[in-house]
Amino acid sequence: MAVKVAQEWFAICGGCEVTILDVGEPLIDLLAELEFVHMPVIMDHKLYGQTGEESKADIPEADVGILTGSIRNEENKELAELMRSRVNFLISMGSCACYGGVPALANQFAVDEIYQRVYQGNSTTDPGETPAEGLPALLDRVYAVHEVVDVDLMLPGCPTTPDMFVAAVMHLLKGTPFALETKSVCDQCPTIREQKTGEGITLKRPLESVEGVGEALETVRCFMEQGYLCQGPATRAGCGGMDGGTPRCIRAYMPCRGCFGPLTDQANPMVDMMGAISTIGLNPRDIPDRAAQFNRFAGSGRLRTKRR
Ligand code: SF4
Ligand code: SF4
Ligand code: SF4
Incomplete structure (x- = not known):
């Protein structure tokens, strides 16, 4: 049946x-x-x-x-x-x-801020009543x-x-076994981590191509060590397939955005990423909107306005 x-x-x-x-x-x-x-x-x-x-x-x-x-x-x-x-x-x-x-x-944002922005404060919208x-x-x-x-x-x-x-x-x-990965995206990424700290690393936007596009990933330097905000260290693996293949974005020479969420229920990707970024010599304080940047997919319990 x-x-x-x-x-x-x-x-x-x-x-x-x-x-x-x-x-x-x-x-x-x-x-x-x-x-x-x-x-x-x-x-x-x-x-x-x-x-x-x-x-x-x-x-x-x-x-x-x-x-x-x-x-x-x-x-x-x-x-x-x-x-x-x-x-x-x-x-x-x-x-x-x-x-x-x-x-x-x-x-x-608090709910009243959201309503205000959408129905009154949006520059492309005529101010109106909040529908009730x-x-x-x-x-x-x-x-x-x-x-x-x-x-x-x-x-x-x-x-x-x-x-x-x-x-x-x-x-x-x-009844076949099913379990989420407990490893991180980094653990399944074949790029080379030179683990040299900081000298000359500048923050790069993901729209700039990584160095080594098209070359074998095993010969390409870790995107974070190139200066990209790759969220692999703080993200659960699994996007490369149930057999532990290369993560989806890494295969496309793009930094990980963190879409598989945090490694554990208790983890805070922002804290983990600030630590990871510090180890390559970048200053986490230079990253704009970092709470949202690093909790982009995990904000239900981690992004809280103080005004609520
Ligand atoms: S930070 Fe990104 S590019 Fe570097 S090893 Fe981790 S997943 Fe790969
Ligand atoms: S953003 Fe999502 S699909 Fe892309 S590498 Fe990270 S976890 Fe995988
Ligand atoms: S935004 Fe939400 S619904 Fe859309 S693909 Fe991502 S997880 Fe799925």
């Missing part, structure tokens, strides 16, 4: 849903074993009845629930709780769901899914990788 799957999305870009499509041909075989009973991105199954006749949202019962996106407003919270009550096993998919992701950058009716209220901050409901499996990444999604599905269908 097919495994029933329900999926719902919150504060997101939709990239994690594209990851499912990016599975490619193996998805055809998987679809024979999965029955999607609710998934807004691919099917016209409504929350409030097919014609909006219901006053309360409903999600069909399923064996597995998948939630993408972070929890920003009352409706997201209610749907997360509803999904939890309807499924046996809940997956949070993507770094928005696992850590708050990019939407949680908003946690640097017919819209779910914002929560006090952006939350990761597990901060609101219990989660059974987290698939980090912005977006998560297709093979991690497949590995999670196979874990559910066949």
